[in-house]
Amino acid sequence: xxxxKTLLETRGITVRFGGNTAVDDVHVAMAEGEIxxxxxxxGAGKTTxxxxxxGLQKPASGRVLLDGDDITGLSPSKRARRGMxxxxxxxxxxxxxxxxxxxxxxxxxxxSTGRERFDLDERTDQVLERTGxxxxxDRDVSDIPIGRARVVEVARALMTSPRLLLLDEPASGQTExxxxxxxxxxTGLAAExxxxxxxxxxxxxVMKLCSTIHVLDYGALIASGTPAEIRESPEVxxxxxxxxxxxHE
Amino acid sequence: xxxxxxxxILGLVLGSVYFIAASGLVLTYNTSGIFNFAHGAQAMFGxxxxxxxxxxxxxxxxxxxxxxxxxxxxxxxxALHTAIMRGLRGTADVTKIxxxxxxxxxxxxxxxxxxxxxxxxxxxxxxxxxAKVTVAGVVIRYHELVCLVAAVAIAxxxxxxxxxxxxxxxxxxxxxxxxxxxxNGHDPERAAMLSWALGSTLAVLAGVLIVPISGGxxxxxxxxxxxxxxxxxxxxxxxxxxxxxLVGAMVLGLAANYVLAYxxxxxxxxxxxxxxxxxxxxxxxxVVLPQDRLRGAAIRTRERYRVPTVRAAAVWGAVLVAVVYxxxxxxxxxxxxxxxxxxxxxxxxxxxxVLTGYAGELNLAPLAFGAVATVVAFHTGVEGTGLASYMxxxxxxxxxxxxxxxxGLVALPALRLRGLYLALATMAFGEFLSNMVLRDTTxxxxxxxxxxxxxxxxxxxxxxxxxxxxxxxxxTFLMTATxxxxxxxxxxxxxxxxxxxxxxxxxxxxxxxxAMLGQNLVRLKLSVFMISAAIAGLGGVLMSAAHxxxxxxxxxxxxxxxxxxxxxxxxxxxxxxxxxxGLLAGVGASVLVATxxxxxxxxxxxxxxxxxxxxxxxxxxxxxGMGVGRNPSGFVHDVIEGYRAMRxxxxxxxxxxxxxxxxxLLALTGVIGTWTFALVALCVIMLLPVLGRMYLDEGxxxxxxxLELAGVDEPYTEELRARxxxxxxxxxxxxxxAGA
Numbered sequence: 009x010x011x012x013k014t015l016l017e018t019r020g021i022t023v024r025f026g027g028n029t030a031v032d033d034v035h036v037a038m039a040e041g042e043i044x045x046x047x048x049x050x051g052a053g054k055t056t057x058x059x060x061x062x063g064l065q066k067p068a069s070g071r072v073l074l075d076g077d078d079i080t081g082l083s084p085s086k087r088a089r090r091g092m093x094x095x096x097x098x099x100x101x102x103x104x105x106x107x108x109x110x111x112x113x114x115x116x117x118x119x120s121t122g123r124e125r126f127d128l129d130e131r132t133d134q135v136l137e138r139t140g141x142x143x144x145x146d147r148d149v150s151d152i153p154i155g156r157a158r159v160v161e162v163a164r165a166l167m168t169s170p171r172l173l174l175l176d177e178p179a180s181g182q183t184e185x186x187x188x189x190x191x192x193x194x195t196g197l198a199a200e201x202x203x204x205x206x207x208x209x210x211x212x213x214v215m216k217l218c219s220t221i222h223v224l225d226y227g228a229l230i231a232s233g234t235p236a237e238i239r240e241s242p243e244v245x246x247x248x249x250x251x252x253x254x255x256h257e
Numbered sequence: 258x259x260x261x262x263x264x265x266i267l268g269l270v271l272g273s274v275y276f277i278a279a280s281g282l283v284l285t286y287n288t289s290g291i292f293n294f295a296h297g298a299q300a301m302f303g304x305x306x307x308x309x310x311x312x313x314x315x316x317x318x319x320x321x322x323x324x325x326x327x328x329x330x331x332x333x334x335x336a337l338h339t340a341i342m343r344g345l346r347g348t349a350d351v352t353k354i355x356x357x358x359x360x361x362x363x364x365x366x367x368x369x370x371x372x373x374x375x376x377x378x379x380x381x382x383x384x385x386x387x388a389k390v391t392v393a394g395v396v397i398r399y400h401e402l403v404c405l406v407a408a409v410a411i412a413x414x415x416x417x418x419x420x421x422x423x424x425x426x427x428x429x430x431x432x433x434x435x436x437x438x439x440x441n442g443h444d445p446e447r448a449a450m451l452s453w454a455l456g457s458t459l460a461v462l463a464g465v466l467i468v469p470i471s472g473g474x475x476x477x478x479x480x481x482x483x484x485x486x487x488x489x490x491x492x493x494x495x496x497x498x499x500x501x502x503l504v505g506a507m508v509l510g511l512a513a514n515y516v517l518a519y520x521x522x523x524x525x526x527x528x529x530x531x532x533x534x535x536x537x538x539x540x541x542x543x544v545v546l547p548q549d550r551l552r553g554a555a556i557r558t559r560e561r562y563r564v565p566t567v568r569a570a571a572v573w574g575a576v577l578v579a580v581v582y583x584x585x586x587x588x589x590x591x592x593x594x595x596x597x598x599x600x601x602x603x604x605x606x607x608x609x610x611v612l613t614g615y616a617g618e619l620n621l622a623p624l625a626f627g628a629v630a631t632v633v634a635f636h637t638g639v640e641g642t643g644l645a646s647y648m649x650x651x652x653x654x655x656x657x658x659x660x661x662x663x664x665g666l667v668a669l670p671a672l673r674l675r676g677l678y679l680a681l682a683t684m685a686f687g688e689f690l691s692n693m694v695l696r697d698t699t700x701x702x703x704x705x706x707x708x709x710x711x712x713x714x715x716x717x718x719x720x721x722x723x724x725x726x727x728x729x730x731x732x733t734f735l736m737t738a739t740x741x742x743x744x745x746x747x748x749x750x751x752x753x754x755x756x757x758x759x760x761x762x763x764x765x766x767x768x769x770x771x772a773m774l775g776q777n778l779v780r781l782k783l784s785v786f787m788i789s790a791a792i793a794g795l796g797g798v799l800m801s802a803a804h805x806x807x808x809x810x811x812x813x814x815x816x817x818x819x820x821x822x823x824x825x826x827x828x829x830x831x832x833x834x835x836x837x838x839g840l841l842a843g844v845g846a847s848v849l850v851a852t853x854x855x856x857x858x859x860x861x862x863x864x865x866x867x868x869x870x871x872x873x874x875x876x877x878x879x880x881x882g883m884g885v886g887r888n889p890s891g892f893v894h895d896v897i898e899g900y901r902a903m904r905x906x907x908x909x910x911x912x913x914x915x916x917x918x919x920x921x922l923l924a925l926t927g928v929i930g931t932w933t934f935a936l937v938a939l940c941v942i943m944l945l946p947v948l949g950r951m952y953l954d955e956g957x958x959x960x961x962x963x964l965e966l967a968g969v970d971e972p973y974t975e976e977l978r979a980r981x982x983x984x985x986x987x988x989x990x991x992x993x994x995a996g997a
Contacts, residue, residue, distance in 0.1 A: 064773075083777075084769070084772040085772045085775050085778065088776075092773075093774070096770065101766070101770075102763045102766040103766050105759065105763065109762075112759065113760060114774045116756035116757075116759050116760050117771070117775050118774075118775065120757075161770075164774065165774075168775060
């Protein structure tokens with residue numbers, strides 16, 4: 009179970025779209041220096057949980073805590089300024105800017121708020137270097153393959169020096185080689201104390217990287233635990249393999 | 258009591274008509290996602306047709322009504338959808354709005370062409386104004402009964418359509434997820450077309466009903482704006498709910514009549530307030546609407562703009578100043594003044610470049626901010642009297658500052674919402690200003706000062722003067738305006754290339770991602786709107802000074818819209834687009850139309866043709882605007898791209914340069930006229946890229962065809978086949994049959 013200090017916690021968040029309950033009373037936690045996994049079949053509510061954590065979606069009930077403070081009412085930009093950063097499942101790159109400017113603009117925003125002073129070009133180069141994007145830095149962001157475009161979103165998020173990094177299916181569209189490099193980078197980031205949360209369909213990747221995994225199904229949290237515990241959980245097996253066995257019982 | 262009842266009935270009748278108009282708007286918005294700014298123009302056009310049938314051709318009312326509401330209305334809507342609106346799926350909100358604005362302008366120009374605004378057109382009530390019943394001492398005309406019954410019937414009909422019928426459900430789905438509908442075997446385009454036909458019919462019906470109850474006079478501009486009042490009712494229903502729209506329309510109708518009944522009728526205030534009510538309500542609704550959910554990039558826009566470096570912008574600015582100076586030497590005094598007026602419009606156009614081109618937000622009333630600055634500058638900056646009077650720099654700057662401030666206040670409530678709402682807020686402000694402020698000729702007393710905002714309905718704005726720089730001289734004015742344009746342009750280029758510009762671009766591309774990087778979107782939008790309003794204010798004061806005398810009409814809503822449309826057509830992402838669009842709006846159209854008008858007067862035989870050409874110019878620009886969905890970058894950009902490709906054709910460029918210099922000398926020495934020079938120079942500029950392409954193609958002829966195109970563009974010859982075999986490393990089959 010988590011050993012680092014808990015950075016973010018959701019307490020019973022519930023989200024409804026019309027009559028549908030997309031997320032139902034979900035408790036998850038993310039700790040510093042650890043990679044937390046959030047998995048579940050399609051439509052389980054993973055992205056909605058992310059949207060609620062980041063403030064893009066208001067919950068019908070429940071609270072979101074950062075450092076123990078209730079941030080449920082804060083706007084997305086205020087949460088970002090408190091150290092939250094994310095990527096999007098459906099890419100949200102700035103299509104009129106180059107790869108470098110996509111990353112640099114995050115620094116522009118940071119500087120405009122006057123919280124931090126730093127050499128923008130130097131920091132941009134460092135982040136590009138670290139994420140392995142230097143070779144395509146001056147290309148139009150709309151011309152690069154989707155696997156690398158996902159890395160641009162990660163680089164952009166890293167530019168804000170976040171404490172919590174929420175990644176929504178970062179490995180989809182990546183080649184096996186790209187995923188391996190990416191996994192190594194995530195491990196490195198966690199080792200530096202960053203709290204990382206991963207929504208991902210690539211189960212072997214999640215099992216390998218994460219120390220804690222939360223499993224969602226139909227909006228409800230059906231299991232939380234270490235990869236070994238998740239692998240053994242009958243609810244998870246039922247949700248993933250299908251409900252036939254469950255129905256036969 | 259009778260007074261109250263009478264005005265209540267009148268209010269309900271007006272509300273009924275507002276509802277009919279607003280329901281059509283809600284209908285099209287919900288099925289196509291397009292907020293139809295041309296709704297009022299469609300109503301206007303249908304009503305003119307009705308007038309034409311009943312008055313000019315003397316057809317019976319029932320037949321005219323059947324043709325206009327039953328045939329022309331639906332046909333107009335279906336045609337609009339097929340020809341224009343269906344092509345707008347997947348374009349930016351800004352593009353959608355501009356296209357409907359272009360339709361609005363085109364329809365107004367067309368109507369003014371067919372039905373001369375100099376003639377009076379009146380539409381009578383159904384059954385005549387004398388047909389009425391008296392209930393409890395209140396007189397109700399049959400026409401008013403028709404309005405009430407029609408509104409109730411339409412409300413009920415739409416309710417059934419949306420909730421009960423299959424067609425209505427498909428309509429609602431077609432904006433949310435057209436692909437899903439298609440998968441389920443429905444045709445979203447058919448549903449959308451049906452709704453456009455229905456919406457247009459409702460607009461036309463509203464037009465025919467509203468003209469008699471608001472005086473009977475039919476005027477293209479007035480009627481278009483009258484139906485725009487229904488926007489407020491539609492907003493009250495959040496553009497979704499028919500019942501709430503009904504409530505909004507009734508509140509609006511009643512308020513307008515109660516104001517008339519119970520407020521003092523002395524002075525201009527009450528009348529102005531009545532006209533402004535819908536826009537005030539629209540603004541209030543905007544303020545109380547709940548915040549939108551932050552969205553990502555709903556669509557991947559096709560607009561992509563090349564960003565100039567500051568140095569390039571400075572070089573081009575210097576070139577512009579030089580060219581304008583050389584050209585001004587050819588012009589008469591009158592020509593210089595007109596050109597200067599155009600340049601002030603170009604400065605106002607720059608306000609749109611930064612707001613729309615860089616930040617992706619819309620201002621539908623840029624001239625209104627020019628009006629604010631003008632009024633302030635007039636009251637604080639005019640020094641001296643009579644012919645020696647001038648506008649001080651202090652007044653100018655104060656005007657600009659107030660314009661920025663007012664811009665911030667106007668934009669603030671709408672910034673939490675989607676771009677459409679900012680557009681509507683600016684529109685509401687523009688209408689409010691032209692009705693309440695620019696018509697305010699009464700004396701006020703505030704903090705001990707006595708003043709009149711708009712004495713005599715017009716302001717005499719003297720030319721600015723700063724130390725030795727006196728703008729009374731036409732050429733000095735023109736050159737100062739040009740230099741100011743160039744300076745602002747360089748400033749904008751610097752802005753766009755820096756961190757602030759990158760943040761604007763990011764916000765335009767994906768608001769959600771920008772917020773997730775810690776950007777406070779409202780603050781960023783507010784700052785850019787204030788910058789834009791300040792530029793519009795500066796341009797506005799200069800425009801007023803160039804005009805000399807300005808009145809309410811100088812800042813009209815239609816004027817703002819046509820400026821915006823021309824800038825978009827020319828290329829709103831580029832400074833060059835602002836220059837060309839502004840010049841076109843300021844001088845282009847008016848000069849051309851006036852020229853054709855003069856020609857028509859001169860040669861009687863050709864009069865009709867020249868007259869038609871003049872109108873065609875106006876309608877043509879609107880047609881260009883409607884096509885902007887296909888080419889969002891604008892035409893100036895296309896021409897410039899053509900030149901970019903011509904770098905290789907140096908001899909041609911030098912030749913053209915020499916030709917231009919020769920032409921200029923001829924014009925300077927008076928051998929050829931200024932118009933000849935301008936037309937020939939324009940033709941050369943437009944044709945050169947075409948010639949260049951031909952020249953470059955000539956050189957390219959010898960290059961080998963790419964192999965994958967062998968046999969496609971060129972005949973598949975033996976030689977090509979041999980080359981293919983060689984490249985693929987195959988044994989040559991021709992002679993290899995034996996060798997293999």
